[in-house]
Amino acid sequence: MDNRLKPIIGRVHCYGNNVDTDVIIPGKYMSSTRLEDLLPHTMEGIDPEFPKRVRPGDVIVAGTNFGCGSSRETAVTLIRACGVQAIIAESFSRIFYRNAINLGLLVVECPGISGAVTAGDEVKYDPSSGLVENLTKPWIAQGTVLPEFLMQIVVQGGAVEAYRKSIRSKEM
């Protein structure tokens, strides 16, 4: 398997600061664990049309402290299941960041991004250089490059897959 992530290009959905996991998926729906029950409520608290508007390969751009609040990993599961391939934010809340990596969702910190990109723009992120570029209007900035051990988790599709692979390689 290629052990590097390739550059990604995606159409942007924009949000502000402190997007919490309750607005991503409210607790009142969580007695169901079926993805098809939960998906239509993704981002319901701030953007009810999101599940209808989002397309595979899209990118979420947000301000500071994205994913704050509850540790519910369901928030990442749903954003990923909607087809979002990366979240680029000024900063992430600690638990959300770990959850995203663990589920193989690319998360990039990029100071300055929230004022430089508007909904519908196309952005490009290069995981090797960390550069984030707005392809719709000229703007480029330095985002984070994932530390190697986190990069490998994302490359393998998440922490569960990475663990299974490490067990298999020990057995061989």
Next chain:
Amino acid sequence: MGQTIAQKLLAKASGQPKVQPGKIMEVKLDRIMIHEGIGWGIADAIKNLGVDRLADPDKVVALFDHFAPPPNEAAANFHRLCRKFVSDFGIKEFHDMRKGICHQVMVEDYVNPGEVIIGSDSHTTTYGALGSFATGLGFTDVALAMVKGKIWFKVPETIRIDLIGKMSDGVSAKDVALELLGRLKADGANYLSCEFGGQGLNNLSVDGRLSICNMSAEMGAKVALMPVDNQVTEYLQLLGRPVLPDAILEPDPDAIYRERLVVDLSELTPRVALPHSPDNVCPVTGAESVNVDQVFIGSCSNGRLEDMRAASAILRKNRVHSRVRLIVIPASYRVLSSMASEGLLDVFIKAGAVIGPSTCGPCFGGHFGLLGEGEVCVSTSTRNFVGRMGSKRASVYLASPQTAAASSVAGYLTDPRKLL
């Protein structure tokens, strides 16, 4: 170079003399707490890991609190799946819905100073009031930790918060937590350890300290840590868990802090977090015209005996306003039992409160007191995000048990000092 409490705890857990902030290390865990997170992702992750046993099932504590008791058929079936998982993996420390809200149960029955603990819930930071390095994580992290018995952490930098002075009547630990949130904001402690100290801590009960460490999660804190003093030692002694002398860790005098701040408890007045963020804090007197439909006293933040005593002191001589629904939920059945023996239940019932079983229900918007469109709730719980307690057009004001009780009497957001 000196070390903070967080550094010392992680150094001890990994058998090293010192650890520096920024270092990524694997740490052996003393306890893992799981709740309905089992069904939300932990069971699936463990199944997908392809393992049939846990590293040490006896270190896992499992219980139900979010859907306790199940509000609907889906939740009942959800619990059935969780029970099967608990049984399949031989988890003996399983309490179903008999004990209460996870964090209070952990404090009452399990947490010891010096331990490293994770939980499938963001408010696991609560246990730091007993000197434990405790933090909340997502379902995959918890599943991996259950299988491996250890987990990776980045050693956090620390914010030092010194408390001085003594709170005046009508002011409580929740007001301290809200004051800190107002100052540091929702990401002010993101990835960091909040280390508390100072003479003012002596004037805070263990119940109050638990509330402050609980709410540190709302500032993004990885852990909140307080020194293990005589009050903590006595508290644990009463619960039958004597503190071992080597479990008591103090920060070095030359420890390096990223930031320091001081809170003078004697200057503090009742605080409220306005909708829709726990860091949107102002004095209660600045928002007193807000009419209230519901008041909720409970949650892992403020469902403890001290909270119930404080609220009942106001309700002993006042009735709940006819327009207001007051919902009181103890954080555990131990708390409920103490409320009964101290006569507090009677006070709440006579004042017109509705008493619920120990559950996270209303706080996380699951059940037992959700809000309709346009409704206003004063709540002692942890969060007031949009849609947190039901309708996304409802408004939640976070406040102390005293402020909540006073507001239930007046029918509008009220400074409790008026009713003392």
